[in-house]
Amino acid sequence: MPDSDIDNLYLKANEIRQSVIKMLLEAGSGHSAGSLGMADVFTALYFCVLNHKPDDPNWSERDRLFLSCGYIAPVRYAAMAHAGYFSIEELLTLRKLGSRLQGHPERERLPGLESTSGPLGSGLAQAAGYAYGARMDKRKFRVYCICSDGEHNEGNHWEAVLFSGKYNLSNLTVIVDRNNIQIDGFTEDVMPLEPLADKYKAFNWSVLEIDGHNIQAIIDACNQARAMQHNPTVIIAHTIPGKGVDFMENDYAWHGKPPNKEEAQKALHELRTLQGKIISEHQ
Amino acid sequence: MINSLAKLSNKIFSDELEQESTRQGYGEGLVIAGQKDDRVVVVCADLTESTRSILFKEKFPDRFIEAGVAEQLIATVGSGLANYSKIPFVASYAAFSPGRNWEQIRTTICLNNVPVKIVGAHAGISVGPDGATHQMLEDIALMRVLPNMVVVVPCDAQEAKKATIALAQNGKPSYIRLTREKTPVMTTDDTPFEIGKAIVFWESKNPEVTIIACGSLLYEALIAAKDLDKNGIGSIVINNHTIKPLDRSAILSAVKKTNAIVTVEEHQISGGLGGAISEFLAQNYPVPIEFVGVHDSFGESGVPGELLEKYGMKSRDIVNAVKRVIERKNI
Numbered sequence: 001m002p003d004s005d006i007d008n009l010y011l012k013a014n015e016i017r018q019s020v021i022k023m024l025l026e027a028g029s030g031h032s033a034g035s036l037g038m039a040d041v042f043t044a045l046y047f048c049v050l051n052h053k054p055d056d057p058n059w060s061e062r063d064r065l066f067l068s069c070g071y072i073a074p075v076r077y078a079a080m081a082h083a084g085y086f087s088i089e090e091l092l093t094l095r096k097l098g099s100r101l102q103g104h105p106e107r108e109r110l111p112g113l114e115s116t117s118g119p120l121g122s123g124l125a126q127a128a129g130y131a132y133g134a135r136m137d138k139r140k141f142r143v144y145c146i147c148s149d150g151e152h153n154e155g156n157h158w159e160a161v162l163f164s165g166k167y168n169l170s171n172l173t174v175i176v177d178r179n180n181i182q183i184d185g186f187t188e189d190v191m192p193l194e195p196l197a198d199k200y201k202a203f204n205w206s207v208l209e210i211d212g213h214n215i216q217a218i219i220d221a222c223n224q225a226r227a228m229q230h231n232p233t234v235i236i237a238h239t240i241p242g243k244g245v246d247f248m249e250n251d252y253a254w255h256g257k258p259p260n261k262e263e264a265q266k267a268l269h270e271l272r273t274l275q276g277k278i279i280s281e282h283q
Numbered sequence: 284m285i286n287s288l289a290k291l292s293n294k295i296f297s298d299e300l301e302q303e304s305t306r307q308g309y310g311e312g313l314v315i316a317g318q319k320d321d322r323v324v325v326v327c328a329d330l331t332e333s334t335r336s337i338l339f340k341e342k343f344p345d346r347f348i349e350a351g352v353a354e355q356l357i358a359t360v361g362s363g364l365a366n367y368s369k370i371p372f373v374a375s376y377a378a379f380s381p382g383r384n385w386e387q388i389r390t391t392i393c394l395n396n397v398p399v400k401i402v403g404a405h406a407g408i409s410v411g412p413d414g415a416t417h418q419m420l421e422d423i424a425l426m427r428v429l430p431n432m433v434v435v436v437p438c439d440a441q442e443a444k445k446a447t448i449a450l451a452q453n454g455k456p457s458y459i460r461l462t463r464e465k466t467p468v469m470t471t472d473d474t475p476f477e478i479g480k481a482i483v484f485w486e487s488k489n490p491e492v493t494i495i496a497c498g499s500l501l502y503e504a505l506i507a508a509k510d511l512d513k514n515g516i517g518s519i520v521i522n523n524h525t526i527k528p529l530d531r532s533a534i535l536s537a538v539k540k541t542n543a544i545v546t547v548e549e550h551q552i553s554g555g556l557g558g559a560i561s562e563f564l565a566q567n568y569p570v571p572i573e574f575v576g577v578h579d580s581f582g583e584s585g586v587p588g589e590l591l592e593k594y595g596m597k598s599r600d601i602v603n604a605v606k607r608v609i610e611r612k613n614i
Contacts, residue, residue: 106394107366108395108396114366115362115363115366115391115395116390116391116394117390117391118390119386122355122359122362122387122390122391125355125356125359125360125363125391126359126360126362126363126366126391126395127363128360128363129359129362129363129364129367130363130366130367131363132360132363132364133324133363133367133368134367136324136345136346136369155355156355156359159350159351159353159355159356160356160359160360162353163351163353163356163360167348
């Protein structure tokens with residue numbers, strides 16, 4: 001992809017982060033760190049990787065994107081709105097009565113979500129069941145699933161890792177948001193996951209490790225996964241929780257809370273000036 | 284007397300009445316459901332032979348998915364398969380599914396609203412020697428409390444077969460409860476079966492009580508009705524195979540004739556069939572109710588017959604409950 005296109009994707013990711021901040025401020029609750037940390041991955045997916053039609057969310061040949069860690073729904077909603085699934089104004093209805101944008105995503109409320117998620121550890125199995133069914137019918141689309149690192153504490157997730165490995169679900173690509181934090185602290189303190197890549201290898205998966213903020217690397221890894229014919233692929237995307245907002249980065253206290261008004265203003269200023277790299281702030 | 288419209292077996296009270304397990308009926312129904320619709324697939328948690336899912340596996344090996352001993356997995360993989368457009372039956376023992384994977388059923392099947400069929404085999408105390416760990420007595424309660432869920436408890440193998448075929452096509456999250464033991468096959472090919480439609484199996488001329496039962500204890504209810512009849516106490520016996528959605532009109536019309544109810548189920552008396560009937564009637568037509576079932580305890584090892592006797596679920600217990608409820612009605 002030409003550098004100028006990649007640059008545009010970074011700008012898009014920045015807009016999505018700004019939307020996330022505005023949404024969380026308006027909602028008064030929600031998860032900041034994971035949503036910001038995954039903005040580059042969602043940008044790469046919705047603006048480059050996924051074969052989809054935002055104006056026809058139920059298009060039968062679309063790639064399917066399952067979000068297992070439903071708490072980062074804000075970044076998915078923001079990416080969908082910016083991609084044209086619905087208006088950007090609707091983003092501010094997040095978590096409000098009657099909204100299609102539930103605190104945790106519900107399949108039946110908003111077309112294009114693919115599944116309902118929130119309780120952790122059960123998204124991969126759903127994606128795997130979907131991929132299994134699609135393969136039975138020789139369907140061409142791919143199934144993607146985004147998981148958090150913390151939800152690797154769940155037994156159900158590892159049941160699905162076994163299952164996908166056993167059945168060589170090569171039409172399935174999993175992206176793990178390896179941001180090292182969960183609610184109670186750092187993942188390696190709460191319940192150590194390392195060596196995570198080796199664990200997946202031992203379960204008969206192909207493993208790719210990337211910088212989750214390098215959009216070209218995200219695109220390349222997804223393409224590489226598509227070429228793996230014999231195994232499911234996991235892309236371990238190393239991300240910085242809170243990425244793009246200095247005072248949130250790498251602080252697990254921001255895992256499960258929204259910014260207040262002052263913090264949101266500060267965050268938006270940082271995002272608009274690319275963390276102080278540019279002086280003039282375009283609103 | 285036996286309601287002729289129910290087309291029950293003409294050997295109903297004879298020693299020659301066939302015996303078969305409801306799990307076998309499910310297995311046979313599954314094969315027919317699979318023949319009728321190639322979207323039907325089966326996911327099993329390492330219990331293929333004993334849940335009788337093996338009958339489907341032998342016929343359609345490419346549509347059978349072995350998931351290993353992982354009940355959370357069969358629920359969630361089932362959710363994905365149904366979401367894609369398959370019609371998955373996910374099979375295990377009721378103690379483990381829905382016993383262990385309730386949250387996955389709640390979120391990924393019911394809230395997601397995808398038509399996974401949860402097959403809970405070896406339910407009830409009549410599992411016998413395996414003991415309390417395997418005697419699932421809370422599954423009806425667990426499943427009927429969930430929005431979108433359909434809950435069916437077939438009374439015999441024949442009905443289990445029909446229920447399996449019907450559930451494959453109802454397009455909804457569903458639970459079917461099965462038992463291990465061979466039990467009397469009361470119904471025939473001609474017995475009507477429709478999800479959500481209760482059937483009157485027995486109706487005396489001047490009924491004083493309505494006995495509402497589900498599962499194989501329906502046979503005990505029929506024996507009780509016959510004994511009561513001999514002693515001049517008329518009754519209505521309803522096969523309430525669908526716990527959810529409840530057939531409100533059938534229950535209401537029967538209750539209005541008798542003003543007294545006995546519910547019969549191989550389940551805790553709270554939360555199951557008795558609970559569903561009580562909730563409905565408390566709001567619409569309050570009458571005295573007695574409950575035959577397990578009274579807030581676990582089971583234990585033993586042979587099925589002696590367990591049903593010890594835990595009070597034989598025809599004698601139903602007769603006693605009927606006498607109690609009639610006494611309460613007449614106060």
